Amino acid sequence: MEPLIEFRDIYKIYEMGDTEVHAVDGVSFKVYPGEFLSIIGQSGSGKSTCMNIIGCLDVPTSGTYLLNGQDVSNMSDDEQAEIRNEMLGFIFQQYNLLPKLNVLENVKLPLLYRGLSEHEQNQRAMEALRIVGLESKKGNLPSQLSGGQQQRVSIARALAGDPSVILADEPTGALDSRTSAEVIDFLTELNRAGNTIVLITHDNMIASKTKRVIRIQDGKIIYDGPALGDEIIKLTLEMAAKRGVES
Secondary structure (H helix, E strand, O other), rough: OOOEEEEEEEEEEEEEEEEEEEEEEEEEEOOOOOEEEEOOOOOOOOOHHHHHHHOOOOOEEEEEEEEEEEEOOOOHHHHHHHHHHHHEEEEOOOOOOOOOOOOOHHHHHOOOOOOOOOHHHHHHHHHHHHHHHHHHOOOHHHHHHOOHHHHHHHHHHHHOOOOOOEEEEEOOOOOOOHHHHHHHHHHHHHHHHEEEEEEEEOOOOHHOOOOEEEEOOOOOOEEEOOOOOHHHHHHHHHHHHOOOOOO
């Protein structure tokens, strides 16, 4: 099986005056179809930069990024926008729903640039809302929904385009613990249905619900392996200690 996502020695370097900051420092990994993995790290670790590169929102300074076998490392902005629309679905911490559009209209947004008929857009959006259990809320505005419901609309929007990869950026960050658990359970069900999901988080307990964990610190991968619940913290600390890194 060919990887869906492949990072080959990826660097992202920013210049701050006379100093170079290695936000991503020689990162390599592969993600295969059907995986559910988390990229975990504290603020400034490089996890968000990795997500931006995976999501074609940024390009690496050097190295190669293959998405479904296609080198997207040095694509133009227009080419990256096309890839995002066709292959990627995004779930954000703050939902990013347009307040003046109703639920159905928000879910249809990614389909507007696909050249689909209005009928097909509606069909796809309603099917996505059915999957997340919100068909009855199609006419509601975001302000009329709970936080958990708004995040499910965000998930439906990601699903409507039938993406190859779902990128979930801190999807539970704005939710209480009970609603967070419901969202993670729902993402788990989507993965069981065959969806490939990459989840970005700083929370060990959220990461423990995925099947695989990549932990990033100071722009480098310090752990890449199975999600083992609370053992993630223990293993990470042990590996960091061996490398002389304070985790």
